[in-house]
Amino acid sequence: EEVVAQEKQACLPTDTGPVIPTTPLVIFLEKLQETALNTYGHKGFDPKLYVDMSLRFNLSETHEAFNKLPRTDNGSVLAPHLNGFLSEYMNAAGDDLVYVEPVDFVAQPAGFLPNVDNLEVRAWALEVHSLWKNLSRQVSDQVLDHPDLHSLLPLASPVMIPGSRFREVYYWDSYWVIRGLLASKMYETAKGIVTNLVSLIENFGHVLNGARAYYTNRSQPPLLSAMIVDIYNRTSDLDFVRKSLPSLITEHNFWNSGIHRMNIQDSQGKTHYLSRYYAMWNEPRPESSTIDKETAGKLSNFCEKQHLYRELASAAESGWDFSSRWMRNASDLTTLCTTSIIPVDLNAFILKMELDISYLAHVSQDESTAEHFAEASKARQTAMNTVLWNEEMGQWLDYWIDANSSSQGTYKWKASDQNQSVFASNFIPLWTQPFNSDDDLVDKVSKSLQHSGLLRDAGIATSLANTGQQWDFPNGWAPLQHMIVEGLVKSGSKEARSLAEDIAMKWINTNYAAYKKTGTMHEKYDVEKCGAFGGGGEYVPQTGFGWSNGVVLAFLEEFGWPEDLKIGC
Ligand SMILES: OC[C@H]1O[C@H](O[C@H]2O[C@H](CO)[C@@H](O)[C@H](O)[C@H]2O)[C@H](O)[C@@H](O)[C@@H]1O
Numbered sequence: 001e002e003v004v005a006q007e008k009q010a011c012l013p014t015d016t017g018p019v020i021p022t023t024p025l026v027i028f029l030e031k032l033q034e035t036a037l038n039t040y041g042h043k044g045f046d047p048k049l050y051v052d053m054s055l056r057f058n059l060s061e062t063h064e065a066f067n068k069l070p071r072t073d074n075g076s077v078l079a080p081h082l083n084g085f086l087s088e089y090m091n092a093a094g095d096d097l098v099y100v101e102p103v104d105f106v107a108q109p110a111g112f113l114p115n116v117d118n119l120e121v122r123a124w125a126l127e128v129h130s131l132w133k134n135l136s137r138q139v140s141d142q143v144l145d146h147p148d149l150h151s152l153l154p155l156a157s158p159v160m161i162p163g164s165r166f167r168e169v170y171y172w173d174s175y176w177v178i179r180g181l182l183a184s185k186m187y188e189t190a191k192g193i194v195t196n197l198v199s200l201i202e203n204f205g206h207v208l209n210g211a212r213a214y215y216t217n218r219s220q221p222p223l224l225s226a227m228i229v230d231i232y233n234r235t236s237d238l239d240f241v242r243k244s245l246p247s248l249i250t251e252h253n254f255w256n257s258g259i260h261r262m263n264i265q266d267s268q269g270k271t272h273y274l275s276r277y278y279a280m281w282n283e284p285r286p287e288s289s290t291i292d293k294e295t296a297g298k299l300s301n302f303c304e305k306q307h308l309y310r311e312l313a314s315a316a317e318s319g320w321d322f323s324s325r326w327m328r329n330a331s332d333l334t335t336l337c338t339t340s341i342i343p344v345d346l347n348a349f350i351l352k353m354e355l356d357i358s359y360l361a362h363v364s365q366d367e368s369t370a371e372h373f374a375e376a377s378k379a380r381q382t383a384m385n386t387v388l389w390n391e392e393m394g395q396w397l398d399y400w401i402d403a404n405s406s407s408q409g410t411y412k413w414k415a416s417d418q419n420q421s422v423f424a425s426n427f428i429p430l431w432t433q434p435f436n437s438d439d440d441l442v443d444k445v446s447k448s449l450q451h452s453g454l455l456r457d458a459g460i461a462t463s464l465a466n467t468g469q470q471w472d473f474p475n476g477w478a479p480l481q482h483m484i485v486e487g488l489v490k491s492g493s494k495e496a497r498s499l500a501e502d503i504a505m506k507w508i509n510t511n512y513a514a515y516k517k518t519g520t521m522h523e524k525y526d527v528e529k530c531g532a533f534g535g536g537g538e539y540v541p542q543t544g545f546g547w548s549n550g551v552v553l554a555f556l557e558e559f560g561w562p563e564d565l566k567i568g569c
Helices: 002-010 024-040 059-067 079-089 119-135 141-145 171-183 187-204 224-235 238-255 286-296 302-317 344-363 367-388 424-431 439-451 478-490 494-518 546-559
Strands: 097-099 136-139 261-265 271-275 410-412
Touching (some): 024 079, 024 286, 171 478, 187 224, 224 344, 271 344, 271 367, 424 478, 439 494, 478 546, 494 546
16 A cells, blocks of 8 residues: 555656545445456456445445455455355345336327427337436335445436436436437426436536446536526526526536646737546546556556556547547557547537526526626637637647647747647537627538538448547447537528438438347447447447437427338338
């Protein structure tokens, strides 16, 4: 322990970022995960399974029994002994989040997708709608009575999980789940999800990546305000808005202070403030600890490893885990440098957050807050135009911070520090009002999108680089399709709507064809082949799937489906 403390001390000049300590339970579960890998081997091994298990007895009793397990000469536990320990001392992953029937689910909601006339499409949409019943969960009483035995965090209202190994609520996934729930007319369930996320801000100061003890050290793309605005616009529930507003302001502060805030000075000497992802953690991610240790195994130096762990966790905070977008060398994950990048999408989300808070404050008759956040949004819009916009490409580009250009924490802007690689995220600002209401800009960005190489037969590719990482080519993800399509639609331009409709149809067709082939909705799709699901990354492709279901329903709500149009590939 002393050696580790000395090594940590030695990293201080390079790693000064904050760390939120994890719990003794999570530390034990990681130990169990590592033992399980040694015992059962890599084949079919999912490290997350072990940190999602809960204890049947208190931690010290469990730990003692675990320490007493007979070990071989090389320190590993034989499978029968570990099997015995797991069945005697541990509850299965997922046992603490129990099924609950959503209070507002009806098989055929009144006014459901009024413009879907084709009977086959309608029948499928009703099946997708019925999947809310599969994904609905309530934290069990055991978690409420004995939180110390569970990595699952207690939440008061029911949740929608993404599905499969993702057996807890996730932050940004919830936005598209809510969009689907709104199409399904399940307003109470949608509000309950928001109430849970607001409670996370009250308890932790930010919305967590997901509702697990091992996710407390980072957030995810901040879309809480977008959830609240969309729910308010459908329900006019002002009380709901008033209860959520203080937490939104806390969240805005989280993303605009300390490690998340970056100061960039432009060529005229004006300083702009933008935000970045930065996890409060510099050790292996507990849910993927064995994988992270293996990745870091290529590095020899303790400080380099510590740095990599923060970059891995920060990439997870971005929702894009992992992608060439965050890597200096697209074939080497140890070159991740997430915290040195000012991301386009994060700043678009915060710009939207500022506009949303302003709007919500206005409807709550809090004019001074409304004015304050309207001003903040203008400043961010200017900052995005100056730092991230690239006129020649007609796209916003991630900005890579050059450590050598800093003077007292302010970085000097250089055109060459914009990353000219094409990612779907370069088009996300279109989703926000100040950009999608500018006709010339929309025209320019739409043309850029059409020539970008991202538009494929079955949707928008995440990037142009085929790296084997899941947030890269040829994977397409529902949230990215949705934000770009909705941005084009919101512009009000006829041409942009037609491009949006084309992308949405392709996405619906591929989701449908894959559903018919496999009987399930998928987490991600391969946009090169209609009807194929995606792959790559550190875990096997997952099904269920919250945000994919939500986006299909949202697209069908927006565009409908004519009676005589065939669906599928
Ligand atoms: O277990 C590895 C990682 O898994 C999550 O990331 C992926 O699934 C999430 C849920 O659908 C999604 O929000 C995220 O965009 C995906 O990349 C998790 O969020 C990561 O923190 C975790 O390390």
